[in-house]
Amino acid sequence: MKALSSDSEDYPRALLDLRDPPHPLWLEGDAGVLSRRAVSIVGTRRMTPYGARVARELATAFASAGIVVVSGLAQGIDSAAHEGALEAGGISVAVVGAGLEAFLADSRGRRGALAQRIRDSGALVSEFPPDAPARTWTFAKRDATIAALGEITIVVEAPAGSGALITADEAHRLGRTVYAVPGPLGARTSVGTNTLIAEGRARAITSVPMVLDAMGASATTLRVDRDPIGARILEALAPAPADPDALARRLGLRPAQLTTEVARLVVSGEVVCGADGRLARR
Template sequence: MTTDELPAAAWWVALAGLPAMGPARLGALWEAGAAEEAWDLVRSGRAHTLRPLAEVVGPGAATQAEAWARASGAVDVGALWRRHRDRGITVAVRGDGRMPTRLDEDLEPPVVLFGDGALGATAGPTVAIVGTRRCTPAGAELAHEIGRQCARAGGRVVSGLAQGIDAAAHAGALAGGPGCAPPVAVVGSGLDVVYPARSGPLWRRVAAAGVVLSEYPLGTPPGRWRFPARNRLVAALADVVVVVESPRRGGSMYTVDEALRRQRTVLAVPGSIRSAASAGTNWLLSQGAEVCSGADDVLVAAGLVAAPEEAAGVLDPRPRPRGDGARILRAIGWEPATLDAVAARTGLALGPLAVALDQLEVDGWVDRRGGRIERRVSL
């Protein structure tokens, strides 16, 4: 395939892969007109003469244009395009009819989008479930439960495939069984650069069942500056954003800001005032976010109806705690507690308390970790 035979998308792929070429800068190059014209402008070192690009880059625009000219000289556009085609990556360009409608009509639409899986997986009700990588076991279990119930009710679970809350939400969406809505992930690297590496199995399962999306061509490494851009797409794809656990600052809060810019509904899970993992969600609630006390709240906000088995509680086979067991669960709450603290809160002697805790652990209601007792959301 000669350069004359390449589709316009091939040139946008090449431009997106240049060093320090973020979505805003690529969007400014879009103003140059046709894809080949934008590429020629970059190759000649004159990209900074494009006013929208100069405004986005700032005082270093001329220096950056020179760097792009040097880097573009080493790019074989045809080979890069064939690499994506041979890998089975779908490439969508703004306005070409392949871009998901939510993104094509967004406040900051991508110029080019790469998909591993089916782009059609984004069509339908969507719920973004986000939160901290340093989540508590209770937070991860709640994200898993919300993800599962949303997927079973027909909601596409959207997240960023990060460790912690994101991974738990997607694992939950995949655990719902046949007939569930497909999961949608947005990542901040090329679709062949799994980050973090231990997320590889989950990444592949999401791509097989739904789609993994990126604004960056194959081979692009992750970079800190790429993740805020990734988070804006998570918000853009969502009807509802649920923050399960988050510190006061971080990627989840950036996603919330982007969701509010797009007038999306934001829910937050309340947590202990002593838990750093809940500092952000508690603050969101103080600012007017809707309360999420479980999957039912999310389903209502997204206009979804629980699957019959979920509504009947059939999928939670744990025997309901009674007597001392119920008192102990209320005393533990959602913050890890020591045995002494639970004894003080319940007034139970250590003997009966130990017996009841053993039963709660066998039944799947609590875990013991490093001398502390933690409540489990689900099996």
Template sequence: MRADADWLRLTLIPGIGGETQRKLLAAFGLPENIFAAGEAALAGVVGAKTARLLADTDNGAAVDAALAWGAQPGQRILTLADADYPQTLLDIPDPPTLLYVRGDVGLLNRPALAVVGSRNATPQGEGNARAFAGALAEAGFVIVSGLALGIDAAAHRGALAAGGATVAVIGTGADRLYPARNQALALEIADRGAIVSEFPLGTPAAAANFPRRNRLISGLARGVLVVEAAVESGSLITARLAGEQGREVFAIPGSIHAPQARGCHRLIRQGAKLVESVADVLDELGGGARPQTLPDAPATRPAGSDAAGRLLDQAGFDPITIDELVGRSGLTADALSVILLQLELDGRVASLPGGRYQRLAE
């Protein structure tokens, strides 16, 4: 374990980022050689200011704390020199010098697919994320996502519910679980999958960390499936990074009226593969055993009652208001409210903010 001390010492010096670390490693090899080199030799590679920082910084307490964390059961620190370091990250331009991992490190070198999307997801979007993640996990893929609310959490849950494996790449220290609403999910992932961070222990949630985190989500995977995304969103950053890293990009189309679908539509226009079923993903990536059941485009549900069945057909799959349903169905608002309440209790319709409703695929 002490062999990791020099790696930690290098990465825990404030002001020396990944680019500088890689430059030093390219010039001197292992971190122990960096610290054994004289200040003049270091200055010739990274400049006098950084060379002095390397020589003068005492971060021994932080190094010892990280070593103690990595010595706990189920916790590992992986360096670029470690055989268990994820090989797919070695293919990206800026692999982390080290990773903090909670859970099964073996999952980081298995075939993986990233599933990402909006934090403000629709019920339909979350359902799609769970269904696709579950089927892809059954097909042998590790599902990678970012532990955020919405699509990310639904993807993790779908993989776990299917008995598959999932990896959460987080934008905080591995000892901090964010957001708080997903802490129970995070603990389940740590127990049955893996949580990965490149950030030092104790790092709080900060906006700048999450775009940086996104390159690892795509880097760990063979492809990225975007379920829902606004035009300006972190999911589109992940998709762009995936393309730059040579990964496949997939997107599920949605309603032309839904803001959460516009990012997916933009990706499709830019060349992402349009996805209607898991078969679309498996046909592109190949490999792995196909699941027996694949989620497809929404199917017409069997009518529980004539009135409910007609109302679902009239509603369609786009979000719709009571007033619009009155116009389509000819029913009164009171009659509609009764039918909608029963459909909501049956899990066939979801209520949305703004007094709208949306039919759910079955």
């Protein structure tokens, strides 16, 4: 574990924009990644499957374009963003809301494993002494740090009062562009993001290439030639996961007619069959 003082070589310049830059910045992993181009992707812990997919897709696209994905390693959107970046072989930085030792001692299971993977290729950072426990105010301070680290900030899903909105406000204050993923009216998890857009504090994301363009990167996704029914299945699954019967209904087909094509998409990894038996797009 290293402590970067604000006058050290490795200390990320971006943080100096903050009113109260972290001093020192505690770090586990590679200090070099902090000076690379980065995007902050944040959102609520109680995400919807739609939010999970969009967070993952955005992170994957940025990571493939060589841009570091910064988030807060909370459950929900944060974890989905980190996972998406790592899956694409990219680099991710997690800014945690407690001391690093205290955080690592607390996170076991899936999030513990995710923290390990982030440290192996990127970095875990914290502005709090290693043994500092997590408190409400530490999260709020952390949220601001995330905003400073990214060139732009993307809020995927946020209900009213979400910590992700603190990140958005801070990014706005720092003059960083804020993007928000518009959500369905009436969905609790999208009240915050929709408000950001309505009040002109964030731009609406209409597609993944659009935000990539904004950072001067281009999407390098290969378009796979797919038979029309495969494309229709992916399209039907875009808004939300569906059980096979509902999917067939949306496409106007019988479930049996879809089986083979859906299985192919599952095998190729474009669709996942969730633990509850529903199909979801990745």
